[in-house]
Amino acid sequence: MNITGVILAGGKSSRYGxxxxxxxxxxxxLYKVAVDAFEKNALPVVxxxxxxxLSHFSDENVTFITEQTPHEGPLYALTHVMExxxxxxxxxxxxxxxxxxxxxxxTLCRQITANxxxxxxxxxxxxxxxxxxxxxxxxxxxxxxxxxxxxxxRALLHQVRVSFVEMNDTTTFLNINAVEDWPQGDxxxxx
Ligand SMILES: Nc1nc2c(ncn2[C@@H]2O[C@H](COP(=O)(O)OP(=O)(O)OP(=O)(O)O)[C@@H](O)[C@H]2O)c(=O)[nH]1
Numbered sequence: 001m002n003i004t005g006v007i008l009a010g011g012k013s014s015r016y017g018x019x020x021x022x023x024x025x026x027x028x029x030l031y032k033v034a035v036d037a038f039e040k041n042a043l044p045v046v047x048x049x050x051x052x053x054l055s056h057f058s059d060e061n062v063t064f065i066t067e068q069t070p071h072e073g074p075l076y077a078l079t080h081v082m083e084x085x086x087x088x089x090x091x092x093x094x095x096x097x098x099x100x101x102x103x104x105x106x107t108l109c110r111q112i113t114a115n116x117x118x119x120x121x122x123x124x125x126x127x128x129x130x131x132x133x134x135x136x137x138x139x140x141x142x143x144x145x146x147x148x149x150x151x152x153x154r155a156l157l158h159q160v161r162v163s164f165v166e167m168n169d170t171t172t173f174l175n176i177n178a179v180e181d182w183p184q185g186d187x188x189x190x191x
Contacts, residue, residue: 003109004087005038007031008074008130009057009095010049010067015178021095022056023176025186030176031095035059038091040102041109046085047095048077073151074130079142087136094130096176098186104172108133108165117141117160121167128173129153 009031013020021031028036031047038045045062050070057064065084067077078092089112093100111119112133119133130153141159145151167173176182 001088001112003043003089003091003133004081004085005034005041005043005045005105006078006081006085006090006092007034007038007045007047007095008077008092009047010053010070010077011074011096012071016176017179019053019056020176021053025098030098031057032059033098034093034095034100035062037093037100037102037105041105043091043105044087046081048081075142075151075153075156076146078134078153079139079146082134082136082139082142090134090136092130092132092134094175097131097172097174098176098182099171099174100131101172104131104167107167111163111165113163115161116163118157118162119165120157120162121165121173123167123170123173125166126173127154127157127164128167129157130175131173 009021022029035045046065047062048065050067054066065081067080108119108121117135117138121128138160142156145155
């Protein structure tokens with residue numbers, strides 16, 4: 001069984017006002033948090049982005065998948081990666097999550113079982129589909145959801161067998177949508 005780390009880094013960042021994945025956090029661009037977490041688990045890394053953002057990344061040993069039509073959303077981005085990159089499982093992480101770490105990646109990978117198509121962490125009953133595992137078996141349902149113009153990850157999760165894993169941890173899943181979302185004192189190296 002192989003697992004590919006997929007970083008979703010092709011969003012509009014409209015609430016943030018500039019491409020948030022390149023904001024510096026603890027000495028590195030924010031998206032590199034996910035790169036490091038995957039690499040520490042020896043997982044190959046794919047970054048899903050678009051042509052406009054592509055030149056701003058600087059990574060070796062990472063495969064870049066660019067979307068010809070940008071801003072189609074995370075479900076489209078995952079589907080596009082599944083079509084381009086052969087793997088059994090795809091570990092999706094958004095590029096705007098400062099506290100994803102290698103231990104979380106390892107913990108969720110250990111929850112994979114043969115009879116599920118997605119492993120979704122929950123925190124206080126909130127689904128976390130952008131820090132989650134998807135099997136290639138979900139590709140057909142993902143394509144169907146997009147065809148039906150249902151573009152959210154949740155639409156896919158209603159169509160496949162999901163294993164939910166309660167993590168009792170909100171910090172790991174914190175994501176940055178707007179500048180004021182940075183926890184106070186946690187981002188001293190950019191402003
Ligand atoms: N590759 C790819 N990633 C996306 C796309 N849309 C969103 N993402 C990523 O998915 C994660 C969550 O995105 P959101 O914060 O919901 O959306 P956003 O477009 O980045 O930001 P807003 O414009 O403020 O909604 C971020 O890491 C985005 O970069 C897309 O169309 N393609």
